[in-house]
Amino acid sequence: MRFSTSTVLALVSACGVLASPIEKRQAAAIDDTTILNYALTLEHLENAFYKGALEQFDAAAFASAGFPPWVRERFAQISEHESSHVALLAGALGDVAVQPCTYKFPYTDPKSFAALSAILENVGVSAYLGAAASIMDKEYLTVAGSILTTESRHQAWVSSAVNKNEGWSGPYDTPVGFNVVYSAAAAFITGCPSTNTALPFKAFPALTYDAATGAVTGASDGQYIALYQGLNVATYPIQGGKVMLPTTQGTAYLTATSEKNATLVGDANIVAGPAIVINHFKAEASNPAPSFAY
Incomplete structure (x- = not known):
């Protein structure tokens, strides 16, 4: 089965080295504060995604969808992880931390929520991996690495234990650049506070x-x-x-x-x-x- 960004959105209605020389030169001008706010933007999105779904779908809804009780309980744990990631990054950024935006996610039931969860977690892994080379502070790099590996565990569990698919794609995960990830995230964002620091990234047109x-x-x-x-x-x-x-x-x-x-x-x-x-x-x-x- 194949999905694209557009296929996911339709639930409501997305050889050389990836880190190309162009991307590397551009990333060099991005400081750690920008990268932390970029990560926080993604964590706010994931935090809202899990909280909203768990509020909308109770244990009975998951059971009706054919899931055993532990599936929703594990999703509740993942939701707590995302809240912790938000708190950690926001705490490190202090007054310059971006605030949550408003979102629209194209799930309609626990099964479509679980399918989208696997995609978002995969994008999260690619985002942290793609940003890693641009992080200058080694302490921040360690924190980002710790979040990355946790997101990877989320993705593998959702894909295999919940959705009964493969837990990985191959021997290497895929690093993705800032603007590509930002474009994927922007598909779910309907608005952001005007007080948020503007990130130096752009959303590409849909493909x-x-x-x-x-x-x-x-x-x-x-x-x-x-x-x-x-x-x-x-x-x-x-x-x-x-x-x-x-x-x-x-x-x-x-x-x-x-x-x-x-x-x-x-x-x-x-x-x-x-x-x-x-x-x-x-x-x-x-x-x-x-x-x-x-």
């Missing part, structure tokens, strides 16, 4: 990809789809409004770019995205051997 037909919207012929998975990114040409992508295992990210050279894909040439593609695989499947282009 959709139909895995059945290869059709893309939000990009055009002559441009490319960049496929991010693990420590690699590869580009594929868009022709006739479609793109031919290899079959991936687990979760991968797509952006549309004007750059053919995968090692140069970055914020300056990304034109839309991300779309998130999930291809669940059987337990007996072997992960393909990774390839790297440094």
